[in-house]
Amino acid sequence: MSDANHPWYEKGLHFSCKQCGMCCSGTPGYVFLSKKEALLIAEFLKISGEDFYQKYVRTLADGRISLKEISPSYRCIFLKDHLCLIYPVRPTQCRTFPWWKSLLSSEKAWKEEKTRCPGIDQGPLHPYEKIQKELDSAQEA
Ligand code: SF4
Ligand code: SF4
Structure with a gap:
């Protein structure tokens, strides 16, 4: 039984990224980022904010910004040979995966994501407190 005080993952969850990309x-899909994150990535790439927006960012009708993806595989513009070219400064959305509200909303949602991500239910146990911290930081971003 799961409720607000005892979420279904209160004993923690196993996860280890296999870097499959x-x-x-x-x-x-969208890889959303904040304007602050955009500037950090531009700095990491040693290019101007203007260049970064022009080359790597698309702006949605509601004003949010997302990284561009490349057709036909919908590959993130920063994915190369299964590796993230901006890993140290990747957006919060990427950094906090799989500790997203949508994926933790139910065990069913978590297991469904497992069909797409081979790292789910693998590797070390991540304690509940750590998961909650990541979840909070994802929501604040
Ligand atoms: S799908 Fe999962 S295992 Fe593969 S890169 Fe993404 S987080 Fe890592
Ligand atoms: S982890 Fe890197 S390559 Fe993957 S979506 Fe995020 S920014 Fe793109």
Whole structure:
């Protein structure tokens, strides 16, 4: 039984990224980032903010910004040979995966994501407190 005080994952969850890159390609989607994150990535790439926006960012109708993806595989523009070219400064959305509200909303959602991510239910146990911290930082971003 799961409730607000006792979420279904209260004993922690296993996760270890296998660096397959599947979450960074394969289906159309958005990798949202804040304007602050955009500037950090530009700095990491040693280019101006203006250049960064022009080359790597798309702006949605509601004003949010997302990294561009490359057709036909919908690969994130920063994914190369299964590796993230901006790993140390990747957006919060990437950094906090799989500790997302949508994936932790139910065990069913978590298991469904497992069909796409081979790292789920593998590797070390991540304690509940750590998961909650990541979840909070994902929501604040
Ligand atoms: S799909 Fe999962 S295992 Fe593969 S790169 Fe993404 S997080 Fe890592
Ligand atoms: S920024 Fe890096 S981690 Fe995020 S989707 Fe692109 S390649 Fe993947």
